[in-house]
Amino acid sequence: MSLNQLLQEIMEEITPKPEERVKLERLYQAYMDRARRAAEELTSDFKIFLGGSLAKDTALSEDTDIDLFVLLSPDLSKKEFRRLGLEIGERTFLGHKPIERYADHPYLEATVDGVKISVVPTYRVEPMIWKSPVDRTFYHVQYIKERLREEQKREVRLLKKFMKGVGTYGAEVRVKGFSGYLCELLILHHRTFLNLLQAVQCWSPPVIIDIEDQYRGDVETIQEIFKGQPLVVIDPVDKGRNVAASPSAKSLASFISASWWFLRRPSRIFFYPPPTQVDVDEELSKAGDLILLTFRHGWMVEDTLYPQLERMTKKIGVKLKENGFRLLRAGIYSDFMSASYIIFELESKTLPKRFLHMGPPPFKAEEAFVKKNLNRGFSVWISEEGRWVSSRDREIVDARKLVEEIVKGVMIPKGIRNQVRETVRILADEQIKKDLGVNPRLREYLEDFFLTKEFWVLVNH
Amino acid sequence: MSLNQLLQEIMEEITPKPEERVKLERLYQAYMDRARRAAEELTSDFKIFLGGSLAKDTALSEDTDIDLFVLLSPDLSKKEFRRLGLEIGERTFLGHKPIERYADHPYLEATVDGVKISVVPTYRVEPMIWKSPVDRTFYHVQYIKERLREEQKREVRLLKKFMKGVGTYGAEVRVKGFSGYLCELLILHHRTFLNLLQAVQCWSPPVIIDIEDQYRGDVETIQEIFKGQPLVVIDPVDKGRNVAASPSAKSLASFISASWWFLRRPSRIFFYPPPTQVDVDEELSKAGDLILLTFRHGWMVEDTLYPQLERMTKKIGVKLKENGFRLLRAGIYSDFMSASYIIFELESKTLPKRFLHMGPPPFKAEEAFVKKNLNRGFSVWISEEGRWVSSRDREIVDARKLVEEIVKGVMIPKGIRNQVRETVRILADEQIKKDLGVNPRLREYLEDFFLTKEFWVLVNH
Known part of the structure; x- marks a missing residue:
């Protein structure tokens, strides 16, 4: 098949079918009406517009959301804006159970007939005097539709x-x-x-x-x-x-x-990634040493929790490296409902006791370095490069213990610090294998960790 | 004691005593005569001068060499120069057993009444048209004596x-x-x-x-x-x-x-370093992992052998680091007569099997990296930093084996390659301890290795 044929074929597959368009049209008209009526009950100063890929006609078949934006007066305070916006959403979705989806901007989302519908308040402002992060959207939609x-x-x-x-x-x-x-x-x-x-x-x-x-x-x-x-x-x-x-x-x-x-x-x-099988047990036997950190928590917005997990992962990774551990990779998993997992794959989870500690050249203050090391019973000498060095004992040679220490300290982001401290479990290799037998979700997470997401280099096509 | 008193005291101790001066005067006059007579038998175009600290009167008491330089005609070829220079030395030291001391310049040395005497040929040239590396000496001596x-x-x-x-x-x-x-x-x-x-x-x-x-x-x-x-x-x-x-x-x-x-x-x-005791057994128990390489050889000039040992040490050190080993320090010992030792202290003499191998960013040719690693069964993925990386198996995880490989290869300097290949022994920790019992010289070398030469920071004075 030629490249053009291939692209033509895929294009046809992913363009929404006429019956799909009819269904979406019906749905968004219905919910636009509901939103309009809800807004009318609360204010006279509003306008509703359709955003997203549906408005721009760039949606993929069987993968279309309906994004309804409610333009509100720029005179509203943040607080009034938020209250009014969410109230319009609540009334639009009366009879459904909308999900609150806001990290930094308030909006509601509900799934109707398998289609995600959002009601998002935005300020009606002129370009460049944005009051909320989604005020540009109205102009984005106009821009794309026109061009x-x-x-x-x-x-x-x-x-x-x-x-x-x-x-x-x-x-x-x-x-x-x-x-x-x-x-x-x-x-x-x-x-x-x-x-x-x-x-x-x-x-x-x-x-x-x-x-x-x-x-x-x-x-x-x-x-x-x-x-x-x-x-x-x-x-x-x-x-x-x-x-x-x-x-x-x-x-x-x-x-x-x-x-x-x-x-x-x-x-x-x-366009259609092949399903890939990961044999967790085999991968485990080939992998470096693993340290798994898991903790429990209540429902949290993805946009809030995920960056905190990332920050925590990064900080622990840096600390591991600072202490001499060599990190192969790290992975983050969360259901955002009850539990999160962070996995570190290390060359080795233990280190030799001794290590070389670099000190200053004698051109700089050397006394502190020399005395501190001598007082602790470590050897010091001047290296071939003309710097003081010391052969010291590591304080921490066990990665699991180091992660335990870190978790007790102040490096855990505030938003999850309590949950981490109260429920954290830190497992190393053998314990992970043991846990695998009783925790099916852990197996799922490890499958994802070991999955090579760059499948296109794996498949001999 | 004040600083000036201390320096005064030491000055007196290290200035040659009158009787010492008399003895040196007698000795150098005698050997200057012998050298002059020897030279006269061989050429009419020569001049003898006293060099070194004795000539400049900057020698330390009980630590004075006599350096006799024979100025020869700049018209002599390298070969004639060498033959004539050594012959004058031979005749000067008739009845003694002079040592040949030349790496890049021919000269003879003998010890008479506990004093080292050298006879060194040099070209009689004007400044800046040097023909041999020691031709400057004559002018150095003049310069210092005058100023x-x-x-x-x-x-x-x-x-x-x-x-x-x-x-x-x-x-x-x-x-x-x-x-x-x-x-x-x-x-x-x-x-x-x-x-x-x-x-x-x-x-x-x-x-x-x-x-x-x-x-x-x-x-x-x-x-x-x-x-x-x-x-x-x-x-x-x-x-x-x-x-x-x-x-x-x-x-x-x-x-x-x-x-x-x-x-x-x-x-x-x-000025008078205190004797320092090194308990080899204790140091061994505190040290990182040791790899000791030793080989036998015949008598070799220090200036020739030592740089080769250094080159070899450096190359092996670089290879160890390239292969992921962390080097604390290395030491070289030789008696220049029969055997040389090279010691490497490593954080650990074994490494974990897995390691992270950095590849190119996708902006560069990535195919070779990806295919090579996949073909060997290693995982590849794109890192957070946007580079291809691979989790590979190390080929060598044992430092002793690596050093064995290197010694077989071409990295050993030519001048000692045969001796190394034929007689090398490569020992790791346990074997070193075993050898210590039967090899007193090894104990001596290890004492030196563990000795902190920067004693001034050790002594609480």
């Missing part, structure tokens, strides 16, 4: 499906990938999915895309403003914002890698 | 004794310290021993001393010529030469450190 041509919508869908396939779609904290809006802008700029994939091969960070030429080619200023960001896509509705701020180095690298392998040998697997 | 005042000779002796005490005296390959000539120049420049020690406290590399102002303060040119050399003392008889090229970073650092501690609390111990 994206019919044939480009298909290209956006291909790109989104590809991004989903290779695990780089979505700006959520857990993925740190490419948002839908970013995908749309990339297609606007590069016109087609294949053009983009080809362009990506020549990307060398920092990559700068300024579609509306808001900086008039002044690359220096852009680099100054968005320093350290490998991919900069200037928001057409706000030149101070990088739409591509969320993709992590890992997401960016994964997308670039997948693009390269796809162009080399196009295949359906990039 | 060093009586009271400064005492300061030179103090400095030399101090340097000997703290282990930084001598330009030999084994010490890589300060030569006698360098000590004399440092006193010429700083006038007194104490001045120098104080000046040293403010040294911050690169330190530049141009006594004759041959570069007229052009520091940039000096730094360009002597790039990377921390201490530059321009040779008054050859502006292209750094007299301080031989002190290693370690020697320089040791001297600076010892100066600081001495100024803080002056003591005899800096």
